[in-house]
Amino acid sequence: MAHDAHDTAKILVEALPYIQRYAGKTIVVKYGGNAMTEEKLQLGFARDIVLLKQIGINPVVVHGGGPQIGEMLNRLGKESRFIEGMRVTDAETMDVVEMVLGGLVNKQIVNMINQAGGRAVGLTGKDGHTIIAEKMAMKTKNVQGELEEVDLGHVGEVTKINSRFLRLLDEDRFIPVVAPIGVGLDGTTYNINADLVAGKIAEVLGAERLLLLTNIPGVLDKQGKLLTSLSQEDIRRLMDDGTIHGGMLPKLNCAIDAIRGGANNACIIDGRVEHALLLELLTDQGMGTIITR
Numbered sequence: 001m002a003h004d005a006h007d008t009a010k011i012l013v014e015a016l017p018y019i020q021r022y023a024g025k026t027i028v029v030k031y032g033g034n035a036m037t038e039e040k041l042q043l044g045f046a047r048d049i050v051l052l053k054q055i056g057i058n059p060v061v062v063h064g065g066g067p068q069i070g071e072m073l074n075r076l077g078k079e080s081r082f083i084e085g086m087r088v089t090d091a092e093t094m095d096v097v098e099m100v101l102g103g104l105v106n107k108q109i110v111n112m113i114n115q116a117g118g119r120a121v122g123l124t125g126k127d128g129h130t131i132i133a134e135k136m137a138m139k140t141k142n143v144q145g146e147l148e149e150v151d152l153g154h155v156g157e158v159t160k161i162n163s164r165f166l167r168l169l170d171e172d173r174f175i176p177v178v179a180p181i182g183v184g185l186d187g188t189t190y191n192i193n194a195d196l197v198a199g200k201i202a203e204v205l206g207a208e209r210l211l212l213l214t215n216i217p218g219v220l221d222k223q224g225k226l227l228t229s230l231s232q233e234d235i236r237r238l239m240d241d242g243t244i245h246g247g248m249l250p251k252l253n254c255a256i257d258a259i260r261g262g263a264n265n266a267c268i269i270d271g272r273v274e275h276a277l278l279l280e281l282l283t284d285q286g287m288g289t290i291i292t293r
Contacts, residue, residue: 156190
């Protein structure tokens, strides 16, 4: 028992300089993947978020919910359709997206954080005009190899984030939990990629760090080895030679945009690891891939 207590004390001492570094700073966390669907990881994530708030760090959580949306559509007998990884969202699908993301998933995360002792508040982009959006214009190659515009329906991109509203919540000791649903100036509701929303929020809040939880250890080289640190120039080079491809591309692009816009750095970490947030932020070893200025 004494040995365990001594180990605990050493861990707390190791965390002290990191607590001092991040105190009063904002951390934006994109929450998704296995971390969001496995009960043990869910509970650990909620406790981690509460702990960060308790030691003076201001976390903002942005969550996805693609599998939950797909499951609900399947139950309703509606087929999910994707174009280059983007969900085609007609008016009927948008109603389901809003119900699942803004209701079921958002409130589940809020409840978990509150049960762990936090003060979480669930939001969509409609609340306080948090996320102003417009219809996403997308082009894809047809069978002739020519670019043509495709209609994704109610899929949007962020034009503005109400940073003042989010800061007011932070200052009053609340933890914002944001569903990636935006609203147009004409009142149209839009489904938005959660990585993009997290990146934009990190940008406008000048976050100390943007953390993107994934189902892989981080950015890997062609031999499958973890790349622990990347500059923007490194990323461009790895994109050009094909090392970085597929679903990692939009994550890294939104991380770069966030850093260019005001965030200090971004990190892609493995959400399948219990207490991944604490390991990355409050230990010497860290984890995942950090993207720096």
